[in-house]
Amino acid sequence: MRKKNAAAVTAAAVLAGLVTATGPATAAGTAGCTPDIRTLQALAAGAVADGGTVRDFGRGDLSVGTSKGMPVYWTGTTVHAVPLPEGWTGGQVTSVSDSGLMVGTIRRDIDTTAAFSYRPGDAAVKVLTAPGRSASSVAVNEGGRMVTSEDGVAKEWANGKVVRELPLPADAFPGSRLSVEAVNKRGDILGHLRGEFYDQDSDQTLMRFHPVVWPAGGYPPYSLQVWNEEAQMYSTVGTGIDDRGRVVGHEWASWRELREHRPAIWKKPYDALPAEPGRLAGESELALEGTSPTSGAAVGYGASYQEGWAKSTQPAYWPGQGPVLALPGGNGPRRGSAHAVTDDDRVGGALLDANGLGSPTVWTCASKQAYRPQG
DSSP states (O other), X not given: OOOOOHHHHHHHHXXXXXXXXXXXXXXXXXXXXXXXXXXXXXXXXXXXXXXXXXXXXXXXXXXXXXXXXXXEEEETTEEEXXXXXXXXOEEEEEEEOTTOOEEEEEEEETTEEEEEEEOTTOSSOEEOSOOBSSOOEEEEOTTOOEEEEETTEEEEEETTEEEEEOOOOTTXXXXXXXXXXXXXXTOOXXXXXXXXXXXXXXXXXXXXXXXEEEOTTTOOOEEOOOXXXXXXXXXXXEEEEOTTOOEXXXXXXEXXXXXXXXXXXXXXXXXXXXXXXXXXXXXXXXXEEEXXXXXXXXXXXXXXXXXXXXXXXXXXXXXXXXXXXXXXXXXXXXXXXXXXXXXXXXXXXXXXXXXXXXXXXXXXXXXXXXXXXXX
């Protein structure tokens, strides 16, 4: 048996103490919380200069994400690097289970990726998908059920083994490819379909990129309706699914000087176009990046563009009804984004400095800090 290094053993012990002593995050909302903006530690060195961002929360004071282009997790504000296999140079942790099982993606050159799982104390990550030039993706829910994709094929895992290959929706173009994004506590899976089809009658190539939901229990998947289904300059992504099956995301466009983000909310039975929660005052676009399990809150960022360049970005918080709100940035207005929100009112993301470099950030008691900007 290989020996674990001292740092890994210490980190695992700290994490174990947090999980067993603190227990799961409560759905008590803001009861007893203290509003704070916490800047988390960044790695001393890494693949890039950026300080990183928070992508998800675990039990206790555990959060996960990326720093300096490397996969990391934090206990409190202390950063811990995830050890990579030889030859791999970067990546990120995207989600974490209640037991501390972390998943994410790693890369070893500009376009070779693989999905991984990791528990603190392990000597290195466990590679789940074959390294390839087709981007891999992975997610895990609170109970440890995983989903992965590689080379356009999506799979569901239980107890560390693949239990099924996820089917294409009935209306998919032949040869369509799948990726995965999230899985909720019940086991509903959120992912995406990318496909194209040459229509001889119109002499056009039709392209689709839209969210898909695979309900728990093996039922047929739903293709979520989108505003611009076959317009080549538009894509629609689902970024989070809560425990009731509500999906949040956005439609986006990037074409020459055009930059758009249109927020979208889908609800069961997924038989209608998405709803829009509005925009953040003062910003023309809004992207939703994550949702809480049960409270209805969603987070992301508001943005405005000028000639294709972002002139402003602002961490955004939507309570689930009413106007979209902004999250503060410490000493005056600052740029940034939010990616994860919990039922106990923590939000994770990043704040950006004047050079556009991120600092991993956690807002505690976020609903009490959120405000409606003037403008």
